[in-house]
Amino acid sequence: MFLIRPRILLSEFLGTMFLLIGVIGSGIMAERLSPSDVGLQLLQNAAATTGVLIAIISIFGTISADFNPAVTVTAWLLGHRQKNEVIPVIVFQVIGGCAGTVLANIMFDLDWFQLAEKTRSGANLWLAEVIATLGLLLIVFSLLKTKRSNHIPYVVGAYIGGAYYFTSSTSFANPAVSVARMLSDTFAGIEPSSAPMFILMQIVGLGLAVLVIRFLFPKSQTNSG
Amino acid sequence: MFLIRPRILLSEFLGTMFLLIGVIGSGIMAERLSPSDVGLQLLQNAAATTGVLIAIISIFGTISADFNPAVTVTAWLLGHRQKNEVIPVIVFQVIGGCAGTVLANIMFDLDWFQLAEKTRSGANLWLAEVIATLGLLLIVFSLLKTKRSNHIPYVVGAYIGGAYYFTSSTSFANPAVSVARMLSDTFAGIEPSSAPMFILMQIVGLGLAVLVIRFLFPKSQTNSG
Amino acid sequence: MFLIRPRILLSEFLGTMFLLIGVIGSGIMAERLSPSDVGLQLLQNAAATTGVLIAIISIFGTISADFNPAVTVTAWLLGHRQKNEVIPVIVFQVIGGCAGTVLANIMFDLDWFQLAEKTRSGANLWLAEVIATLGLLLIVFSLLKTKRSNHIPYVVGAYIGGAYYFTSSTSFANPAVSVARMLSDTFAGIEPSSAPMFILMQIVGLGLAVLVIRFLFPKSQTNSG
Amino acid sequence: MFLIRPRILLSEFLGTMFLLIGVIGSGIMAERLSPSDVGLQLLQNAAATTGVLIAIISIFGTISADFNPAVTVTAWLLGHRQKNEVIPVIVFQVIGGCAGTVLANIMFDLDWFQLAEKTRSGANLWLAEVIATLGLLLIVFSLLKTKRSNHIPYVVGAYIGGAYYFTSSTSFANPAVSVARMLSDTFAGIEPSSAPMFILMQIVGLGLAVLVIRFLFPKSQTNSG
Numbered sequence: 001m002f003l004i005r006p007r008i009l010l011s012e013f014l015g016t017m018f019l020l021i022g023v024i025g026s027g028i029m030a031e032r033l034s035p036s037d038v039g040l041q042l043l044q045n046a047a048a049t050t051g052v053l054i055a056i057i058s059i060f061g062t063i064s065a066d067f068n069p070a071v072t073v074t075a076w077l078l079g080h081r082q083k084n085e086v087i088p089v090i091v092f093q094v095i096g097g098c099a100g101t102v103l104a105n106i107m108f109d110l111d112w113f114q115l116a117e118k119t120r121s122g123a124n125l126w127l128a129e130v131i132a133t134l135g136l137l138l139i140v141f142s143l144l145k146t147k148r149s150n151h152i153p154y155v156v157g158a159y160i161g162g163a164y165y166f167t168s169s170t171s172f173a174n175p176a177v178s179v180a181r182m183l184s185d186t187f188a189g190i191e192p193s194s195a196p197m198f199i200l201m202q203i204v205g206l207g208l209a210v211l212v213i214r215f216l217f218p219k220s221q222t223n224s225g
Numbered sequence: 226m227f228l229i230r231p232r233i234l235l236s237e238f239l240g241t242m243f244l245l246i247g248v249i250g251s252g253i254m255a256e257r258l259s260p261s262d263v264g265l266q267l268l269q270n271a272a273a274t275t276g277v278l279i280a281i282i283s284i285f286g287t288i289s290a291d292f293n294p295a296v297t298v299t300a301w302l303l304g305h306r307q308k309n310e311v312i313p314v315i316v317f318q319v320i321g322g323c324a325g326t327v328l329a330n331i332m333f334d335l336d337w338f339q340l341a342e343k344t345r346s347g348a349n350l351w352l353a354e355v356i357a358t359l360g361l362l363l364i365v366f367s368l369l370k371t372k373r374s375n376h377i378p379y380v381v382g383a384y385i386g387g388a389y390y391f392t393s394s395t396s397f398a399n400p401a402v403s404v405a406r407m408l409s410d411t412f413a414g415i416e417p418s419s420a421p422m423f424i425l426m427q428i429v430g431l432g433l434a435v436l437v438i439r440f441l442f443p444k445s446q447t448n449s450g
Numbered sequence: 451m452f453l454i455r456p457r458i459l460l461s462e463f464l465g466t467m468f469l470l471i472g473v474i475g476s477g478i479m480a481e482r483l484s485p486s487d488v489g490l491q492l493l494q495n496a497a498a499t500t501g502v503l504i505a506i507i508s509i510f511g512t513i514s515a516d517f518n519p520a521v522t523v524t525a526w527l528l529g530h531r532q533k534n535e536v537i538p539v540i541v542f543q544v545i546g547g548c549a550g551t552v553l554a555n556i557m558f559d560l561d562w563f564q565l566a567e568k569t570r571s572g573a574n575l576w577l578a579e580v581i582a583t584l585g586l587l588l589i590v591f592s593l594l595k596t597k598r599s600n601h602i603p604y605v606v607g608a609y610i611g612g613a614y615y616f617t618s619s620t621s622f623a624n625p626a627v628s629v630a631r632m633l634s635d636t637f638a639g640i641e642p643s644s645a646p647m648f649i650l651m652q653i654v655g656l657g658l659a660v661l662v663i664r665f666l667f668p669k670s671q672t673n674s675g
Numbered sequence: 676m677f678l679i680r681p682r683i684l685l686s687e688f689l690g691t692m693f694l695l696i697g698v699i700g701s702g703i704m705a706e707r708l709s710p711s712d713v714g715l716q717l718l719q720n721a722a723a724t725t726g727v728l729i730a731i732i733s734i735f736g737t738i739s740a741d742f743n744p745a746v747t748v749t750a751w752l753l754g755h756r757q758k759n760e761v762i763p764v765i766v767f768q769v770i771g772g773c774a775g776t777v778l779a780n781i782m783f784d785l786d787w788f789q790l791a792e793k794t795r796s797g798a799n800l801w802l803a804e805v806i807a808t809l810g811l812l813l814i815v816f817s818l819l820k821t822k823r824s825n826h827i828p829y830v831v832g833a834y835i836g837g838a839y840y841f842t843s844s845t846s847f848a849n850p851a852v853s854v855a856r857m858l859s860d861t862f863a864g865i866e867p868s869s870a871p872m873f874i875l876m877q878i879v880g881l882g883l884a885v886l887v888i889r890f891l892f893p894k895s896q897t898n899s900g
Contacts, residue, residue, distance in 0.1 A: 007891055014887070018810060025841030034714025039259030043269055044718055044840055050276075051725075051837020055810060058830045059817040063891060103806065107843040109799045124334045131328065135243060135280060142284040148375070150823070155283045157833065158382065162276020165269055166250030168332040212239070216232055216288060264484030268494055275501075349559045356553065360468060360505060367509040373600070380508045383607065387501020390494055391475030393557040437464070441457055441513060489709030493719055500726075574784045581778065585693060585730060592734040598825070605733045608832065612726020615719055616700030618782040662689070666682055666738060 005088075011060040012089050013096035016067040020100025020180045021107075022052025027187030028108045041187060042164060050161035057153035065152075067093055068174040070206045074137050077210050080144060090176070097180030105184055116182050116189025120169060126201045128169035133205025135159060136173045138212065145217040175199045230313075233289040237314050238321035240281040241292040245325025245405045246332075247277030252412030253333045266412060267389060275386035282378035290377075292318055293399040295431045299362050302435050305369060315401070322405030330409055341407050341414025345394065351426045353394035358430025360384060361398045363437065370442040400424045455538075458514040462539050463546035465506040466517040470550025470630045471557075472502025477637030478558045491637060492614060500611035507603035515602075517543055518624040520656045524587050527660050530594060540626070547630030555634055566632050566639025570619065576651045578619035583655025585609060586623045588662065595667040625649045680763075686735040687764050688771035691742040695775025695855045696782075697727030702862030703783045716862060717839060725836035732828035740827075742768055743849040745881045749812050752885050755819060765851070772855030780859055791857050791864025795844060801876045803844035808880025810834060811848045813887065820892040850874045 026048030030041040057065045066072045066081075069090040075081035081089075105112050139155050163171035172178045172190070178199050182192045190198065251273030255266040282290045291297045291306075294315040300306035306314075330337050364380050388396035397403045397415070403424050407417045415423065476498030480491040507515045516522045516531075519540040525531035531539075555562050589605050613621035622628045622640070628649050632642045640648065701723030705716040732740045741747045741756075744765040750756035756764075780787055814830050838846035847853045847865070853874050857867045865873065 010887075010891065014813075021806065022837055022841045025843070026837065029717075029840045029843070030714055032714075033717055034712050036712065037259050037261065037265070039255055039257075039265060039269055040712070040714060040718075042254075042258055043265075043272070044714055046272070047718070047721070048837035048840035051833040051835075052841060054830055055814055055834035055837070058823075058826060059813045060891075062817075062821045103802070104841070107799050107803045107806070109797070109843070122334070124332050127328070128332045131246065131332070138239075138284045139280055142287075146287045148283075150826075151283060151375075153826075153830070155279055155378070158276040159280035160276075162247055162251065162273040162280070165254045165273035166247045166277060166329070168250070168254070168334070212235075216235065216285075262484050262486065262490065264480055264482075264490060264494055267479075267483055268490075268497070271497070347559070349557050352553070353557045356471065356557070360509075363464075363509045364505055367512075371512045373508075376508060376600075376603075380504055380603070383501040384505035385501075387472055387476065387498040387505070390479045390498035391472045391502060391554070393475070393479070393559070437460075441461065441510075487709050487711070487715070489705055489707075489715060489719055492704075492708055493715075493722070496722070572784070574782050577778070578782045581696065581782070588689075588734045589730055592737075596737045598733075601733060601825075601828075605729055605828070608726040609730035610726075612697055612701065612723040612730070615704045615723035616697045616727060616779070618700070618704070618784070662685075666686065666735075 008064040008085065009088060009092045011063040012066060013092040013099070015056040015060045015065055016093045016096035016176055016180075017100035017103065018052055018056050019067050020097045020177065021104050023049055023177065023188050024101050024104035024181065024184045024186060025107060028104065028110070028184075031187040042170070045187060046161045046164040049164065050157040053157040053160055054153045057156060061149070061153065064089065067176070069093060069176055070133055070137065070174060070202050071140055074141065074206055074210060078141060078213060093176040094179055097176045098183055101180045101183040110184070110186070114183065114185045116185045116191055118185070118189045119191050120194040121197065125169040126197055128167035129172060129198050129201035130205040130208065132163050132167045132169065132171035132173040133202045134209050134212070135163065137206060137209035141209070141213045142217060145213070169198070172198050173202060173205070175202055178202070233310065234313060234317045236285040236288040237291060238317040238324070240285045240290055241318045241321035241401055241405075242325035242328070243277055243281050244292050245322045245402065246329050248274055248402065248413050249326050249329035249406065249409045249411060250332060253329065253335070253409075256412040267395070270412060271386045271389040274389065275382040278382040278385055279378045282381060286374070286378065289314065292401070294318060294401055295358055295362065295399060295427050296365055299366065299431055299435060303366060303438060318401040319404055322401045323408055326405045326408040335409070335411070339408065339410045341410045341416050343410070343414045344416050345419040346422065350394040351422055353392035354397060354423050354426035355430040355433065357388050357392045357394065357396035357398040358427045359434050359437070360388065362431060362434035366434070366438045367442060370438070394423070397423050398427060398430070400427055403427070458535065459538060459542045461510040461513040462516060463542040463549070465510045465515055466543045466546035466626055466630075467550035467553070468502055468506050469517050470547045470627065471554050473499055473627065473638050474551050474554035474631065474634045474636060475557060478554065478560070478634075481637040492620070495637060496611045496614035499614065500607040503607040503610055504603045507606060511599070511603065514539065517626070519543060519626055520583055520587065520624060520652050521590055524591065524656055524660060528591060528663060543626040544629055547626045548633055551630045551633040560634070560636070564633060564635045566635045566641050568635070568639045569641050570644040571647065575619040576647055578617035579622060579648050579651035580655040580658065582613050582617045582619065582621035582623040583652045584659050584662070585613065587656060587659035591659070591663045592667060595663070619648070622648050623652060623655070625652055628652070683739040683760065684763060684767045686738040687741060687767040688774070690731040690735045690740055691768045691771035691851055691855075692775035692778070693727055693731050694742050695772045695852065696779050698724055698852065698856065698863050699776050699779035699859045699861060700782060703779065703785070703859075706862040717845070720862060721836045721839035724839065725832040728832040728835055729828045732831060736824070736828065739764065742851070744768060744851055745808055745812065745849060745877050746815055749816065749881055749885060753816060753888060768851040769854055772851045773858055776855045776858040785859070785861070789858060789860045791860045791866055793860070793864045794866050795869040796872065800844040801872055803842035804847060804873050804876035805880040805883065807838050807842045807844065807846035807848040808877045809884050809887070810838065812881060812884035816884070816888045817892060820888070844873070847873050848877060848880070850877055853877070
């Protein structure tokens with residue numbers, strides 16, 4: 001454990017860093033290249049996010065590939081993650097995510113440090129975050145509990161790419177991402193004052209997910225598929 | 226069976242709920258963000274539907290993942306589903322689908338309850354529904370009968386995403402979805418008076434599919450692939 | 451063999467039928483919905499074709515899923531298909547393809563029978579058909595010869611979706627498709643006088659592919675991946 | 676070894692040739708068909724590149740499928756490739772890539788030989804190439820070292836498709852591709868004077884990747900997924 005810990009932390013740092021590079025960077029690129037159609041911007045942003053999610057979950061999946069405090073906490077509550085790992089893993093996710101946002105800013109020749117001014121607020125967006133997080137956690141833990149974890153990269157990627165569209169909040173579904181997206185005043189940014197409610201709603205989604213997963217997958221099963 | 230039943234019903238409810246959130250929600254988002262090109266709207270709607278289908282069939286696939294009365298009835302006719310499950314499963318699909326539509330309406334700040342006014346009618350659309358349903362059922366049951374059920378999420382997702390385009394009806398191919406899509410007067414809506422013929426044609430496609438599947442897969446086979 | 455033959459022929463018929471429904475139908479839909487940008491039309495056409503290819507190769511893959519005379523002839527030359535099957539299989543591919551085109555015409559409320567007037571000619575397009583066919587056959591037979599046939603649906607789908615763009619001919623790469631696409635005067639159509647050279651070039655690509663495959667895969671190998 | 680060498684070299688030649696046909700060809704097609712929106716051009720270019728990557732890595736994966744000197748050198752440094760193969764393999768990658776570019780030029784009826792005039796320079800683009808190459812190499816070798824090489828085609832394809840967007844350089848991430856893309860003055864071209872710094876930065880990314888991979892995957896592991 002002592003020996004394996006640094007690999008876990010580096011994986012969470014690098015993976016979340018790449019995730020934010022993907023989300024923020026592709027948002028900037030799309031905004032610049034397709035100024036006349038916001039839907040086309042979101043399509044490019046969603047497709048690129050799907051791509052980076054497939055990559056990072058595949059790369060780090062055999063070590064540690066949560067990149068999301070909601071996943072880490074759920075993993076702990078459901079017995080897939082040791083309690084003493086939870087805080088350090090989350091810390092590295094947040095640091096990695098912020099590093100990724102800053103790298104995206106740099107890559108696209110923007111001010112390194114900035115605060116987003118895009119307001120994302122309202123009861124309907126909060127509901128969207130509950131639903132988005134519930135769906136994401138159902139994917140991760142249904143696949144984990146039925147020994148199909150090799151499918152997680154593709155299913156999470158496909159889901160988030162879709163959820164950018166079918167939730168009105170464009171599916172943050174991730175507290176570390178919600179924090180890191182405050183640091184770029186671009187397409188994917190979120191005003192700091194909007195983030196806390198997003199995170200709170202993600203926690204509500206987490207609670208709901210734990211209940212549903214415990215009911216649907218009472219104990220680990222093998223799957224023949 | 227008595228013990229497993231609630232898990233089946235909850236799976237069908239939640240899965241169909243997420244399916245309709247995906248279909249209706251992404252339709253609204255696309256319509257709002259890309260007002261000037263309907264093809265671009267449909268592209269976003271199709272991509273998001275592919276994403277949510279991959280997600281829900283993966284999540285619930287080891288429990289119960291029909292989300293479609295046509296699939297459930299075909300499963301019963303072909304010996305993959307017990308007769309006494311058929312009605313309750315369909316009831317939960319319809320309720321789940323309607324719940325999903327209402328949640329999509331709420332998430333996008335629309336009236337919670339509405340009736341679509343989009344007419345979808347004509348012999349050519351009805352033919353399209355026969356073809357769309359035939360293709361969908363061929364996928365599900367050819368994979369099931371050749372022990373490749375772990376591919377169903379991806380193949381169904383890819384097929385429906387394509388069929389939004391290559392059938393003139395944009396491939397409802399699902400009676401529960403046809404009912405639930407009456408409840409949102411948005412991009413993916415269907416006028417209540419148009420739905421019955423769609424459902425009838427889906428049943429015709431079902432009949433055709435059962436004949437073809439029985440002929441092509443006379444008994445369950447193992448596959449070396 | 452006598453017992454299995456009708457299943458093979460029905461599979462080839464239905465699969466090629468769905469392939470042409472996919473190619474022609476999505477072309478019509480895209481042309482109608484995105485009249486102002488041909489690139490956007492081709493993107494929708496390519497995405498839908500990818501979807502239908504994944505579907506049909508998955509559905510019929512354990513029975514017979516060539517849907518392409520170039521694949522069938524190559525399979526025979528490389529010892530994967532019996533000689534006496536070649537002609538009947540090709541006949542059913544062509545009939546199925548034409549049926550698919552007519553069904554697409556009907557679904558989109560066009561004249562059932564029509565001849566395309568879109569000229570597709572020139573040495574550069576002919577080169578494109580050689581390259582497109584070579585690539586397609588390399589996929590099918592490299593995967594077959596290394597026991598990875600369960601990947602064929604996805605790889606062929608991804609390749610053709612891409613090849614719509616990276617070959618100047620938009621990659622017909624299939625004699626049965628080349629014939630069937632003469633029968634719809636829409637986005638995906640080809641003028642009858644343009645088709646023979648396309649088919650000839652596909653045969654050249656086939657010859658090249660057989661040479662390369664024989665060199666690269668001298669005998670069937672098992673793969674550890 | 677003596678017997679297998681020509682198959683390796685032909686694989687690297689043909690694969691890199693198809694890669695460049697994919698990158699250059701789809702760039703030309705997209706530029707021509709969607710003249711009014713550069714984002715839409717890049718979307719088509721990225722999707723087609725994803726498709727061709729899935730194809731070529733699948734086709735040649737059991738023989739030799741680097742198509743990238745950065746991958747080949749990393750493979751040698753990490754003990755997956757014999758030293759005496761490195762130079763010949765790279766030579767065939769570069770020749771194959773240039774052949775692919777010329778074929779794309781021919782297919783789209785352009786001057787066979789040309790030099791790109793598109794300047795791609797600046798510290799922010801160079802940073803992007805470091806990140807892009809790091810990510811690519813992490814994918815290839817994390818999957819290789821955990822016995823999941825059958826996933827490489829899909830993950831690399833998805834990653835590069837996304838990285839076209841989330842890196843400001845549109846992710847060349849490949850010295851052979853950087854050279855070959857000098858030979859077409861079209862959408863995907865790069866001015867010869869811009870290429871050396873791109874290649875240098877790819878080498879920096881390679882160095883970083885070797886360090887990270889050695890730390891994360893200290894020895895080959897088996898994976899249960």
